[in-house]
Amino acid sequence: MSGLPIRIEHVSCSFTHASGTVVDALTDVxxxxxxxxxxxxxxxxxxxxxxxxxxxxxxxxxxxxxxTVGGAAIEGPSAERGMVFQEDTVFPWMRVQExxxxxxxxxxxxxxxxxxxARHWISAVGLDGFAHSWPKELSGGMRKRVxxxxxxxxxxxxxxxxxxxxxxxxxxxxxxxxxxIDLWTRTRRTIVFxxxxxxxxxxxxxxxxxxxxxxxxxxxxVRLAQPRDEEVRAQPEALAITxxxxxxxxxxxxxxxxxxx
Amino acid sequence: MAGIGVTALRPRxxxxxxxxxxxxxxxxxxxxxxxxxxxxxxxxxxxxxxxxAVAKVAIANFAASRYFTGxxxxxxxxxxxxxSTTITVFVGVSVGAALGTAxxxxxxxxRVARQxxxxxxxxxxxxxxxxxxxxxxxxxxxxESSKVILVAFYSAVVLHIYADRAVRNLNxxxxxxxxxxxxxxxLTFHAVVLxxxxxxxxxxLRTALGAGWGLAAIAELLGALHGVGRxxxxxxxxxxxxxxxxxxxxxAIIAMAVDALVVLLRRWVTRWADIKGNA
Amino acid sequence: xxxxxxNNWISITTVFxxxxxxxxxxxxxxxxxxxxxxxxxxxxxxxxxALIGMSDYWKIQLFAxxxxxxxARTYFxxxxxxxxHSALTLFRVSAGLALGALIGVGLxxxxxxxxxxxxxxxxxxxxxxxxxxLAMIPLFQFWLGATNWSAICYVAYGxxxxxxxxxxxxxxxxxxxxxxxxxxxxxSQLLIYWRVIxxxxxxxxxxxxxxxxxxxxxxxxxxxxxxxxxxxxxxxxWAEFFSHTGRMVxxxxxxxxxxxxxxxxxxxxxxxxxxxxxxxxxQINPLS
Numbered sequence: 001m002s003g004l005p006i007r008i009e010h011v012s013c014s015f016t017h018a019s020g021t022v023v024d025a026l027t028d029v030x031x032x033x034x035x036x037x038x039x040x041x042x043x044x045x046x047x048x049x050x051x052x053x054x055x056x057x058x059x060x061x062x063x064x065x066x067x068t069v070g071g072a073a074i075e076g077p078s079a080e081r082g083m084v085f086q087e088d089t090v091f092p093w094m095r096v097q098e099x100x101x102x103x104x105x106x107x108x109x110x111x112x113x114x115x116x117x118a119r120h121w122i123s124a125v126g127l128d129g130f131a132h133s134w135p136k137e138l139s140g141g142m143r144k145r146v147x148x149x150x151x152x153x154x155x156x157x158x159x160x161x162x163x164x165x166x167x168x169x170x171x172x173x174x175x176x177x178x179x180x181i182d183l184w185t186r187t188r189r190t191i192v193f194x195x196x197x198x199x200x201x202x203x204x205x206x207x208x209x210x211x212x213x214x215x216x217x218x219x220x221x222v223r224l225a226q227p228r229d230e231e232v233r234a235q236p237e238a239l240a241i242t243x244x245x246x247x248x249x250x251x252x253x254x255x256x257x258x259x260x261x
Numbered sequence: 262m263a264g265i266g267v268t269a270l271r272p273r274x275x276x277x278x279x280x281x282x283x284x285x286x287x288x289x290x291x292x293x294x295x296x297x298x299x300x301x302x303x304x305x306x307x308x309x310x311x312x313x314a315v316a317k318v319a320i321a322n323f324a325a326s327r328y329f330t331g332x333x334x335x336x337x338x339x340x341x342x343x344x345s346t347t348i349t350v351f352v353g354v355s356v357g358a359a360l361g362t363a364x365x366x367x368x369x370x371x372r373v374a375r376q377x378x379x380x381x382x383x384x385x386x387x388x389x390x391x392x393x394x395x396x397x398x399x400x401x402x403x404x405e406s407s408k409v410i411l412v413a414f415y416s417a418v419v420l421h422i423y424a425d426r427a428v429r430n431l432n433x434x435x436x437x438x439x440x441x442x443x444x445x446x447x448l449t450f451h452a453v454v455l456x457x458x459x460x461x462x463x464x465x466l467r468t469a470l471g472a473g474w475g476l477a478a479i480a481e482l483l484g485a486l487h488g489v490g491r492x493x494x495x496x497x498x499x500x501x502x503x504x505x506x507x508x509x510x511x512x513a514i515i516a517m518a519v520d521a522l523v524v525l526l527r528r529w530v531t532r533w534a535d536i537k538g539n540a
Numbered sequence: 541x542x543x544x545x546x547n548n549w550i551s552i553t554t555v556f557x558x559x560x561x562x563x564x565x566x567x568x569x570x571x572x573x574x575x576x577x578x579x580x581x582x583x584x585x586x587x588x589x590a591l592i593g594m595s596d597y598w599k600i601q602l603f604a605x606x607x608x609x610x611x612a613r614t615y616f617x618x619x620x621x622x623x624x625h626s627a628l629t630l631f632r633v634s635a636g637l638a639l640g641a642l643i644g645v646g647l648x649x650x651x652x653x654x655x656x657x658x659x660x661x662x663x664x665x666x667x668x669x670x671x672x673x674l675a676m677i678p679l680f681q682f683w684l685g686a687t688n689w690s691a692i693c694y695v696a697y698g699x700x701x702x703x704x705x706x707x708x709x710x711x712x713x714x715x716x717x718x719x720x721x722x723x724x725x726x727x728s729q730l731l732i733y734w735r736v737i738x739x740x741x742x743x744x745x746x747x748x749x750x751x752x753x754x755x756x757x758x759x760x761x762x763x764x765x766x767x768x769x770x771x772x773x774x775x776x777x778w779a780e781f782f783s784h785t786g787r788m789v790x791x792x793x794x795x796x797x798x799x800x801x802x803x804x805x806x807x808x809x810x811x812x813x814x815x816x817x818x819x820x821x822x823q824i825n826p827l828s
Binding site: 287388398478489494508514 | 550551554555558656659660661662663664667669672673674676677678683754757758761762765766773776777779783785788795803
Binding site: 057058059076077078079081082083085087089091092093094102103105106107134135136147150151154156160 | 432434435437438439440441442443444445448452453456457459531532533534535
């Protein structure tokens, strides 16, 4: 898997509503993401995280600036940037096997090869035995695993995830976070992960990029060892990051003594 | 991979084709209907024949009938007319539905197509298709084809509206998901859009069928050589209510059978959908 | 205005092309000495001789000469004829719709009271729904004659069945928690029906409204085609009998106008009654 560096250069993105109001979703965002990094985009709702991710995916046009992947400017969605959405986008009219094969089918891979690859990834996400199930027979968390398997199976070197676990319950979310970290550690693909949950960012990211009202306000490296269980997350470095982020989000409690966090 | 197991049970294959047993209350309701009918006969008299009388007329004149020939109808009793109406509806709805689906899909996916079809469809959608019937009578005469064209026209409009609406209502995330997996427009169309709109298309098909029977019948009422409508006109002339009702009921039975088949087909084609028909 | 033209020029062109094609067809179509009008009447014929010919249908010796009895054909007579028959048809459509809606919804609410009645009604209702409405015109006219009242009853029946089924489905699909909330607040059964169930089923019922509008028009036109001796549907049949295609086209244009008008009226009523309804996420307005 060749690494593709991502360069986001002075990107701005504005939308005009039907009523005429102009919304500046992103203003002069610049970011470099090296191949194999796990980056979290963190921020309040509506402050540009999803817009940035979708622009990276090629689903939103840019008002100004450009995004290059491996040196080439992006011109729309492509298989090199796979995406996992918050909504359930697993195709309900295809069985799990066919879903996971879809990326390879789109790229013209022969049936046998993509079937084997699909089986491998279905197993990797822990859905052995469900290859011939219909998505309606699976729980929400299991369908998310299918989406993850699909995007890995398509071979995309860059994976974009837009609050993928947002609609799942706490326990399922933890299961899937562990799964994702495991898969990332084994394959070292680039992952750009949008979330509004600081805990989630601390569990997953090597780097947290904080967005506030469409601008990048901070870029924090997270140098904690994986796996990051509760003990690791309670360490002072982790707490420092949390407090910095809370401050950026405007949620820091003023006057609270530093020791009693 | 320790600890990343799936705690849900393995799926059991449930046989979804198990036919539901009839609801005893539904059977009771049907019997009550028959009873009400009989009672109405007692209350109203000869103008409202009882169920048995209607059944007798239906059976007696089903395949061969000197009574019908006496009324000026072609040989063969009800049967050839039932066949004629059924074929009219089948051919009309199939051709019309195919055409309408194609134009509806095109309308949703192409701006040019939508602009061409939208004025036509908005007019045809609001105006009862019956207004075309007399024109067809003049242009095509009493030929069978004018019936079929009427039904086809109506089915095309219905399916166009359903197909167009279904594609426009489709969650855009599916298309985006497919695009980020590398799907080109062709693959997106037949692997994503088409299966997704199937449930709605079946709804349109049932609607078109539902009205198709009536359209065929009235085209026949206005002047046709074959078809249940023709029989109804002939028996109306001699005030044979039982025969009129028999014709309508037999048509209804065929319509029910066809509708049940369509439902079965829909359940198989969209077996991936949950109960509400959504994903 | 300029933007609208620029965006929709293909649609406008399509309409013009179709009108032009009709005109050309009118001049190319064969005429025969046996027929007064060409098979495909060009527009100048429709708005000329056909228009004045409509006064043939004015049969009352009042306000205008009656051609049937030897009087002259006049534009005023044509106007009166159109107005009279249009009024009749429009009256039948509205009255039938109103009656059918009232009875259909009322009956539906009554049957929905108990699960038992609902299940009993299912099969007979299915059979009745499957009897093609338009095939039953002769039956209704046999029983009720070919009068105004019979036409209204016929429309009410066709529309009523749709509203009956619609109400049963709507009540069955209604979220239970509305009713339960009302009950925990101590509402009586009647109050629940009037203030909770009826408004809550309106959105689902309104999808039936546009269906029944089309159905009512079909039913009235159908009835006027077959036996009823007045109304604009009947005018088409009179014209068709003598192959007066120009008059047929004229009446058809009026039917289109009335139809579209009734849709617009329905939509504005619907918008007003359903003003409280929140738009579903990302869903196109179901009323459009």
